[in-house]
Amino acid sequence: MSSSSASPLPLSPITEDDIAQYLANTPGFFERHAELLASVTIASPHGQRAVSLQERQAEMLREKIKGLEQRIVDMVRHGAENGGIAARLHQWSCELAAVRAPQELPEAVAQGIRNRFDVPQVALRVWDVAPEHAEAPCAQGASADVRAFASSLTMPFCGPNLGFEAAAWLAEREQMRSMALLPLRTGALDRADVPAFGLLVLASHDPQRFEATMGTEFLERIAELASCALSRLQ
Template sequence: MNDREVADYLLAHPDFFVEHAELLATIKLGNPHGKAAVSLQERQMEMLREKNKHLELRLAELLRYGHENDGIAARFVRWTSQVVAERDPHALPRTIAGQLRAEFDVPLAALRVWDVADAYAQADFAKHTGEEVRLFANSLDVPYCGANTGFEAAQWLAAAPGAEGEEQPTQSVAIVALRRRANDEEADPSGDAFGLIVLGSPDPRRFHDGMATDFLRQIGTLASAALSRLLPH
């Protein structure tokens, strides 16, 4: 019999060592932590300890993620309450961006909307945006997170409230499209965008292409609903 046949036989007869328990004491295995041989029972215990260690590390990691998500959810609720409480349409864009900076510890945040109602056409948040920005906004099915590769929208951050004294260049950005609501539940991901939220940081890893975007999508949905009052009806 070769090694494979022996292994197959033992797998097919799991009671073999129960019926031949005396063999267990004679089987010696290499110790992964030294040169001395150990018994099968000792090796099994070592394997179980290693497995438990990995499970404990995984559990600790899951608990950490859970605590982080709880913290993000709490900040999202606080941000939402500030947005909902803002009664002045002119101040709403500033509130949305300012509270994103405050609640999520984002160094820079700005937003622009276009095709607004005449009453808001001269506001800072409605400044002219180029056609490339609008095309880019319409192409964002999900928020963009990653390096700032010279996005025109990232230039808004330099003029955003709270940017005074910011000397380091914006290395990473998160860009979220604002879209008209297609129904009573959420913004239409295929509809025309009417604005962008831009978050920026001098840390190149603050926003990266591997990060989850669930909360950013929720921020975009709620901000879109709130800012829709600035559009012509």
């Protein structure tokens, strides 16, 4: 009678992930084997020489600190820039509030944006205005398509000059490489249920000034302030 024995299961090879997991779960390993830290060497990213593990960790830490310092510098710079824009928004809103005659508001809006925010070209149109303002230049030339387009916007449109009808309102439209189209409506800018009563166009020779991925928070504030002021024409 013959007997048979079960064959032992083959052992799986130890992988780098197994080693990494073991070291992560065994924090006292290098305390018990401190000599390994001094003996392990790896290639330096700054040349062909080999460095100790401690030196490589120090290099990584210095690189991380340098990256954090750069982020802090960027945050401070952006904070200063945003603070400057907020101050100019405040000054511009004070200027608009000081305008007594409603018919002077369109030029005050456009001139303030050009001067305060260094925008080369600004144009605007409003519609459904009160009868006494129906002959004003800003109340002319807005087609049904432009009105429907403005009402469809719930945030500023930023991008290249794609031949929008509203670009014809600009004095130097052929030289403009980027544009921001801001709807004018009563209340919040994102109220899709409220039709727009105007459209504000900002344009620049710089193709990156109003590019599609830019943040639009300050442009939204500009649109809301302009909307509030120009609503006096209705």
